[in-house]
Amino acid sequence: MLVGLDIGRQFVKAVLLEKSKAGYKILETAIRPVSDPNKAYDPEQIKKPLWVMAIRELFRDLKLKPARVRGVTSGINSGNVSIKQISTMEMPTDELYSAMTFEARKHIPMDGTEAVIDFQIMGANDKEVDKIDVALVACTKKTLSQHIDILKESGLRPGKVDADPVALSNAFFVTRDLPEEGAIVILDIGTLGTTLIVRGGSDPFFTRDIPIGSHHFIREIADKQSVNYLTAQDKLYQSGVEAVRVKENEGGNISVAERTVFDNLVEDIRRSLRYYAKTNNQSFFLKIFLSGGGAATGGLAEYIQEKLNVEVAVFNPLESFPGYEADTMLNPNQYAVATGLALRGGLEA
Ligand SMILES: Nc1ncnc2c1ncn2[C@@H]1O[C@H](COP(=O)(O)OP(=O)(O)OP(=O)(O)O)[C@@H](O)[C@H]1O
Numbered sequence: 001m002l003v004g005l006d007i008g009r010q011f012v013k014a015v016l017l018e019k020s021k022a023g024y025k026i027l028e029t030a031i032r033p034v035s036d037p038n039k040a041y042d043p044e045q046i047k048k049p050l051w052v053m054a055i056r057e058l059f060r061d062l063k064l065k066p067a068r069v070r071g072v073t074s075g076i077n078s079g080n081v082s083i084k085q086i087s088t089m090e091m092p093t094d095e096l097y098s099a100m101t102f103e104a105r106k107h108i109p110m111d112g113t114e115a116v117i118d119f120q121i122m123g124a125n126d127k128e129v130d131k132i133d134v135a136l137v138a139c140t141k142k143t144l145s146q147h148i149d150i151l152k153e154s155g156l157r158p159g160k161v162d163a164d165p166v167a168l169s170n171a172f173f174v175t176r177d178l179p180e181e182g183a184i185v186i187l188d189i190g191t192l193g194t195t196l197i198v199r200g201g202s203d204p205f206f207t208r209d210i211p212i213g214s215h216h217f218i219r220e221i222a223d224k225q226s227v228n229y230l231t232a233q234d235k236l237y238q239s240g241v242e243a244v245r246v247k248e249n250e251g252g253n254i255s256v257a258e259r260t261v262f263d264n265l266v267e268d269i270r271r272s273l274r275y276y277a278k279t280n281n282q283s284f285f286l287k288i289f290l291s292g293g294g295a296a297t298g299g300l301a302e303y304i305q306e307k308l309n310v311e312v313a314v315f316n317p318l319e320s321f322p323g324y325e326a327d328t329m330l331n332p333n334q335y336a337v338a339t340g341l342a343l344r345g346g347l348e349a
């Protein structure tokens with residue numbers, strides 16, 4: 001059994017997969033809010049004990065004893081990791097590890113504290129025969145130990161620790177075909193941030209953390225319409241992107257459109273893609289895929305599509321596997337990271 005555990009900032013999610021010769025099968029999924037869903041979400045309140053409690057409840061729902069579970073893969077949030085794709089000579093794993101530690105110093109900017117590194121081999125390099133592409137992943141020791149503490153206090157034996165952007169990329173790679181030409185973009189819209197990923201058949205992996213998520217959508221609705229957080233949340237769930245515009249329409253002043261949080265999100269996406277295009281000589285973005293809880297925001301896919309002129313679709317990797325039961329889930333997009341984490345467990349020995 002492969003267990004993917006996504007410790008999000010508002011919801012913890014788990015995906016249980018079984019791997020056999022026939023492929024992957026979904027055994028179970030589960031979700032738990034980290035804080036009281038009947039109260040306004042407050043990022044300041046989210047501390048270790050709340051995550052621990054939510055994870056324990058999650059495993060209770062799954063009827064699993066944390067201490068008995070093996071094969072848990074969890075993920076570090078994209079805001080806390082640096083990832084860079086590099087090309088290197090093919091070499092044995094232990095040599096690769098020391099080579100990567102050396103490379104990390106050159107490529108990954110760190111805040112001065114000690115770094116922990118990991119890497120995932122992405123495949124053969126297209127241009128040079130004897131080279132391979134490696135995603136170099138680094139985070140600080142402090143980030144990793146805080147993460148491990150949550151797992152341990154929840155009663156779990158820490159297993160593999162992956163990075164959320166790598167998990168999302170794997171979820172895509174396993175369930176869909178990468179284009180030969182051009183790149184695809186994944187946007188995982190969570191509560192406090194959006195993870196942007198660019199991946200192509202022959203173009204390097206790129207990721208960026210955009211500090212805008214559903215919490216900011218809700219806050220803006222609450223501010224603009226002078227309603228409380230929970231009312232604003234209902235409005236977002238009901239009216240999507242239109243919820244921030246209602247006041248303009250009511251006032252009859254639709255000509256001077258105010259800049260909204262959705263425009264800020266689009267602008268950050270545009271900037272990231274422009275940077276990618278410049279540094280990689282690739283400006284052909286085939287399609288944008290949305291995941292994360294915020295992907296359910298009504299009209300958001302259409303809005304991004306119109307502004308960026310790239311086709312936008314929703315990305316739900318779970319639907320590719322047998323055992324998927326759409327009607328048991330409120331918001332299936334929320335499980336993309338957890339699915340990718342579970343898959344990571346099956347990708348290597
Ligand atoms: N129908 C909906 N429309 C808009 N937003 C929604 C909807 N349903 C859920 N959300 C939002 O999705 C968010 C939760 O998504 P998700 O579980 O992906 O976040 P997370 O992983 O906990 O957060 P983060 O990735 O920032 O750590 C919440 O902020 C919630 O308000």
Ligand SMILES: [Mg+2]
Pocket residue numbers: 008009190191292337
């Ligand atoms: Mg998340």
